[in-house]
Amino acid sequence: MEKKRINEEKKMTVRAAERALDILLCFVQQSQLGLTEIAKQTKLNKSTVFRLLATLENKGFVKRDPETDKYQLGFRIWELAANLDQSNDPAILFLPEMESLRDELDETVSLYIRDGNERIRIQAVESKQAIRRVAPIGARMPLAVGASSKVLMAYADPKVVDQILNDPMWPSGVNKEVYVAQLNQIRQEGYAISIEEREAGTAAVAVPIFNRRKQLIAALAVSGPVSRMNVQKMIDFVPHMVRAAEQMGKKIG
Amino acid sequence: MEKKRINEEKKMTVRAAERALDILLCFVQQSQLGLTEIAKQTKLNKSTVFRLLATLENKGFVKRDPETDKYQLGFRIWELAANLDQSNDPAILFLPEMESLRDELDETVSLYIRDGNERIRIQAVESKQAIRRVAPIGARMPLAVGASSKVLMAYADPKVVDQILNDPMWPSGVNKEVYVAQLNQIRQEGYAISIEEREAGTAAVAVPIFNRRKQLIAALAVSGPVSRMNVQKMIDFVPHMVRAAEQMGKKIG
DNA sequence: TTTGGATGTTTCATACAATGAAACCTTGTT
DNA sequence: AACAAGGTTTCATTGTATGAAACATCCAAA
Structure with missing residues (x-):
């Protein structure tokens, strides 16, 4: 029953979610990306990227360009961006x-x-x-x-x-x-x-x-x-x- | 016998990522939400929401309002919105x-x-x-x-x-x-x-x-x-x- | 035609990551 | 002081996310 003490700081984050967000962030630099490209950038396994992309697509966060068959950001991002303001007044x-x-x-x-x-x-x-x-x-x-x-x-x-x-x-x-x-x-x-x-x-x-x-x-x-x-x-x-x-x-x- | 089984509705999605995205989508309707509120809306356990929110916060997708202590969308959404490909939509x-x-x-x-x-x-x-x-x-x-x-x-x-x-x-x-x-x-x-x-x-x-x-x-x-x-x-x-x-x-x- | 290389997709056993329950804090209200 | 409500942490358990590898498709070169 030895405990792993690799990280002093306890991570209380969810790995799968983290990876999904990492994938989204790939699109900050490039508007269109293929699955393999994403896997390379994020250093994740192709299967993992595939499933996470399926999840993102399902929820409308990414979609596939029918022309190029590559992935790009979806309409959900607009919905979120519309709600983004903040200040002190x-x-x-x-x-x-x-x-x-x-x-x-x-x-x-x-x-x-x-x-x-x-x-x-x-x-x-x-x-x-x-x-x-x-x-x-x-x-x-x-x-x-x-x-x-x-x-x-x-x-x-x-x-x-x-x-x-x-x-x-x-x-x-x-x-x-x-x-x-x-x-x-x-x-x-x-x-x-x-x-x-x-x-x-x-x-x-x-x-x-x-x-x-x-x-x-x-x-x-x-x-x-x-x-x-x-x-x-x-x-x-x-x-x-x-x-x-x-x-x-x-x-x- | 049937050769083509189109749309075999098999879930190839990642639950944890799905839930994280669901949490993000809560902010389409309300600009600020507390943890408990989110848990209620998404019907997820408080602990789960807590960890997913920590993940989202970590990546800059949500942040906490210092005043109200509630969660709201973070700067990352802007970065993504800026890169939406609008040309053929x-x-x-x-x-x-x-x-x-x-x-x-x-x-x-x-x-x-x-x-x-x-x-x-x-x-x-x-x-x-x-x-x-x-x-x-x-x-x-x-x-x-x-x-x-x-x-x-x-x-x-x-x-x-x-x-x-x-x-x-x-x-x-x-x-x-x-x-x-x-x-x-x-x-x-x-x-x-x-x-x-x-x-x-x-x-x-x-x-x-x-x-x-x-x-x-x-x-x-x-x-x-x-x-x-x-x-x-x-x-x-x-x-x-x-x-x-x-x-x-x-x-x- | 065959071969190869580069994509995207599916399968599968396994480890371990994500989970819910409950205990535990903190803060504000009565 | 007692309570309520929101947020945080712990922990055992399980079921899910995972990587490897096989499979499928496409296209171009031999």
């Missing part, structure tokens, strides 16, 4: 919570910040339902309409609100008194709802995200087609959204 | 035509190929309308239902059709006689229509794409919410789609 930082919320509520979740007299959608994760609210990241919208706009305004500095209300660009169709009254109500209730306010067919509910100093960071919104989003349902969403917003707030310095 | 080659078609019809356009007894959406450009058919690339669907499925089957090799119809996985709810009759009709008319066939609320129309030798390359589909997609409208789409499909076919060798 809220748009990235809050993504996990937004995804959880999307999974809970099954509707599109968006994140907005104010920029001047507009709001910007800085992040979004969409519902997985075939018919869903689609939310392009980076889109700019007026602060006069929409649930998220009102949340951003309700918790903004009063001076800023004043300035925006008196901006010549403020839409004449939106009554300022009514609007200010809505902001008061939103501050009391902690959420805002809009139904086909900015966009036909779409309804949304939004809550504020605060940092630890109770300063407004962003607005978190859930939106979908009016056919699925009645008022009661949106009110039921609020506690979930508030909890998510609190988690997000803790993440910020 | 219909999914890339046909993108311009698909975008034009989307702009013409203002509904989501998808491209499907057959893979075994399934179809895969290898490319999609979505309608710009807020409420739209959303079409994740890479999605796999059964060949038994849906407009694109039937187009792929209608123009497939009869032997292949036979094989798929007799596959034990064929859904018992789909009558084969009716199905085959539909395939005949599709061949005559040159297009297929489905209304809430595979997915509630969604309708689609599909046409075949042939290469110069009149071999089936892929199926081109336009889909949207049933509220916008009535039968007459879809029939009106067909000439536009056929023209696009012909352009695409010419692009292929």
